[in-house]
Amino acid sequence: xxxxxLSNGSPDGxxxxxxxxxxxxxxxxGTMQQAVERWAExxxxxxxxxxxxxxxxxxxxxxxxxxxxxxxxxxxxxGSAFPxxxxxxxxxxxLPPIETDRPLMYQGLSDRFxxxxxxVSLPSEADGIDFEGEFGVITDAVxxxxxxxxxxxxxxxxxLINDWSLRAIAxxxxxxxxxxxxxxxxxxxxxxxxxxxxLGEAWRDGRVHLSLQVTVNGEWFGHPHGREMQFGxxxxxxxxxxxxxxxxxxxxxxxxxSNADYATVGSCCLSERRAIEMIxxxxxxxPFLHFGDHVRMEAAGGNFGVIDQKVVQA
Amino acid sequence: xxxxxLSNGSPDGxxxxxxxxxxxxxxxxGTMQQAVERWAExxxxxxxxxxxxxxxxxxxxxxxxxxxxxxxxxxxxxGSAFPxxxxxxxxxxxLPPIETDRPLMYQGLSDRFxxxxxxVSLPSEADGIDFEGEFGVITDAVxxxxxxxxxxxxxxxxxLINDWSLRAIAxxxxxxxxxxxxxxxxxxxxxxxxxxxxLGEAWRDGRVHLSLQVTVNGEWFGHPHGREMQFGxxxxxxxxxxxxxxxxxxxxxxxxxSNADYATVGSCCLSERRAIEMIxxxxxxxPFLHFGDHVRMEAAGGNFGVIDQKVVQA
Numbered sequence: 001x002x003x004x005x006l007s008n009g010s011p012d013g014x015x016x017x018x019x020x021x022x023x024x025x026x027x028x029x030g031t032m033q034q035a036v037e038r039w040a041e042x043x044x045x046x047x048x049x050x051x052x053x054x055x056x057x058x059x060x061x062x063x064x065x066x067x068x069x070x071x072x073x074x075x076x077x078x079g080s081a082f083p084x085x086x087x088x089x090x091x092x093x094x095l096p097p098i099e100t101d102r103p104l105m106y107q108g109l110s111d112r113f114x115x116x117x118x119x120v121s122l123p124s125e126a127d128g129i130d131f132e133g134e135f136g137v138i139t140d141a142v143x144x145x146x147x148x149x150x151x152x153x154x155x156x157x158x159x160l161i162n163d164w165s166l167r168a169i170a171x172x173x174x175x176x177x178x179x180x181x182x183x184x185x186x187x188x189x190x191x192x193x194x195x196x197x198x199l200g201e202a203w204r205d206g207r208v209h210l211s212l213q214v215t216v217n218g219e220w221f222g223h224p225h226g227r228e229m230q231f232g233x234x235x236x237x238x239x240x241x242x243x244x245x246x247x248x249x250x251x252x253x254x255x256x257x258s259n260a261d262y263a264t265v266g267s268c269c270l271s272e273r274r275a276i277e278m279i280x281x282x283x284x285x286x287p288f289l290h291f292g293d294h295v296r297m298e299a300a301g302g303n304f305g306v307i308d309q310k311v312v313q314a
Numbered sequence: 315x316x317x318x319x320l321s322n323g324s325p326d327g328x329x330x331x332x333x334x335x336x337x338x339x340x341x342x343x344g345t346m347q348q349a350v351e352r353w354a355e356x357x358x359x360x361x362x363x364x365x366x367x368x369x370x371x372x373x374x375x376x377x378x379x380x381x382x383x384x385x386x387x388x389x390x391x392x393g394s395a396f397p398x399x400x401x402x403x404x405x406x407x408x409l410p411p412i413e414t415d416r417p418l419m420y421q422g423l424s425d426r427f428x429x430x431x432x433x434v435s436l437p438s439e440a441d442g443i444d445f446e447g448e449f450g451v452i453t454d455a456v457x458x459x460x461x462x463x464x465x466x467x468x469x470x471x472x473x474l475i476n477d478w479s480l481r482a483i484a485x486x487x488x489x490x491x492x493x494x495x496x497x498x499x500x501x502x503x504x505x506x507x508x509x510x511x512x513l514g515e516a517w518r519d520g521r522v523h524l525s526l527q528v529t530v531n532g533e534w535f536g537h538p539h540g541r542e543m544q545f546g547x548x549x550x551x552x553x554x555x556x557x558x559x560x561x562x563x564x565x566x567x568x569x570x571x572s573n574a575d576y577a578t579v580g581s582c583c584l585s586e587r588r589a590i591e592m593i594x595x596x597x598x599x600x601p602f603l604h605f606g607d608h609v610r611m612e613a614a615g616g617n618f619g620v621i622d623q624k625v626v627q628a
Contacts, residue, residue, distance in 0.1 A: 072388065074386065074424070075423070075424075075425050099489060100486065104492050105492060106421075106492040106493050106495065107420075107421045109421065109558055110388070111389050111564075112559075121458075122557065123458060144628055145437055166557060169557070172416070175412070175413060176414055177412070177488035177489065177490075177491055177493070178394070178419060179421070179492050180492075181391060181421060181553070181554060182557045185557045239496070240496075243437055243480060244423055245426075247425035250425075
């Protein structure tokens with residue numbers, strides 16, 4: 001089942017169920033946030049709408065009205081679960097390895113998530129504008145202390161996310177130990193939130209087994225695969241819930257997708273490609289983004305729809 | 315003017331205006347979040363209620379029904395603006411100074427703020443349970459790029475906050491550079507959100523010029539003063555808004571209050587007292603909190619009401 005949110009003038013928009021071919025939709029009751037707050041009650045009605053869509057019912061989906069599936073969330077916790085990414089960054093910048101056997105995670109801006117087709121307004125090219133393609137999940141309420149073994153049951157929906165990042169600021173903030181504020185403006189999210197069962201074999205081990213295809217200004221940039229997470233989403237959820245109850249509608253991210261075979265599959269962020277160039281040639285060759293550049297992301301199979309955005313000056 | 319939120323079964327509660335003597339209240343329209351979203355429109359009606367209260371009208375305030383002024387917020391950005399605190403921590407733990415001339419800030423859990431009288435449920439004493447007394451502000455919507463010189467106009471309300479912290483986890487998370495997730499469970503907030511004008515001379519230079527009085531299990535712990543912030547709240551707001559629009563209802567914190575004269579005025583967190591003990595004696599003498607311990611905080615003058623809580627096992 002595919003869910004989406006249509007703009008209706010309110011901050012949370014209107015929940016719709018979308019057909020498998022993503023061309024039609026039927027209106028559901030309330031908002032995405034309300035659905036994940038009372039999922040057990042909401043799910044049967046949503047699945048009944050999905051069945052009607054597959055029988056040919058529904059209205060033409062106006063793709064221009066699609067917002068992020070959760071246009072705002074009470075909590076966004078972003079991991080960095082692909083070890084190849086960290087290793088490349090450490091080699092390129094001669095950093096000591098991060099000494100931890102725990103998942104890496106920070107809390108980010110969650111009061112707005114941009115639609116996958118919206119322009120991205122940022123203040124300055126000098127900030128080192130970059131993207132990070134990643135997968136994410138929306139959970140229902142997760143009690144404090146939930147172990148990883150019980151965490152997957154709390155994954156209600158799976159997402160494709162572009163975590164916009166400002167690389168001139170990121171290392172300065174990272175050195176403080178406090179994590180990122182300025183370096184992490186609002187993320188963008190592909191329009192369709194997909195239930196794990198609808199991903200079939202592509203959802204297993206708490207990982208999304210799909211490649212994430214990135215193009216920049218129409219040229220191939222990378223298509224690394226989601227399976228190489230060191231920690232699955234169940235581990236990330238358990239980590240997040242160790243000392244807090246997770247509110248329903250929490251979004252948890254994988255961090256930028258990155259593979260051991262990076263020479264062949266490329267990367268999901270400029271920063272990683274630049275690190276690879278630094279390791280090979282001593283200096284980076286690929287610039288960060290300029291205003292007017294386009295970044296497009298889509299997972300193989302098209303389950304989540306497309307993020308296709310232009311970066312513009314705020 | 316003093317605002318508060320009464321429990322009414324909904325997550326955001328009901329907004330009330332509270333009399334200067336904090337004994338009476340009058341119901342206002344909607345919620346605290348709604349008031350800060352449309353402050354220009356809401357403020358005259360709220361001030362009219364405050365005037366009626368000072369003429370003797372109003373209902374007896376049921377202090378047991380007081381929630382945190384904003385029981386949940388879209389964004390909580392906590393600074394660490396008292397340099398004495400950082401210096402003591404660095405001396406005690408032989409850490410290099412944090413190399414930055416910018417405000418320190420992390421994004422924390424904002425989907426719930428605990429009432430000032432609620433028990434605080436935490437999973438384990440072994441996590442090093444600690445408090446951090448600090449001041450905070452609630453802003454209206456702040457456009458990206460707002461300079462510090464224009465930021466104070468966005469401070470609508472001032473708060474007293476206890477930022478609960480888990481010290482066994484904090485340094486592990488800090489070392490990753492990603493900031494704190496597990497080390498920072500939900501904060502508690504004193505019941506009254508106070509407009510800057512109602513603080514009179516105690517609100518100037520973007521700082522709260524009041525001492526914050528902390529007792530632990532009925533014994534004096536500290537009463538450091540809010541004036542010694544290296545960066546005022548206007549600086550913290552401008553820092554936060556450098557690359558993002560701040561949503562109305564953003565809460566910005568000062569970080570634990572700490573003074574150069576710590577030997578006389580004490581501290582607002584156990585961690586700092588332990589650091590002082592380590593510097594003086596080689597080892598800390600004061601333990602972290604045990605389940606059953608009580609922590610009480612109140613700013614001089616009583617403007618914000620009282621935080622008085624017991625720590626209990628989750």
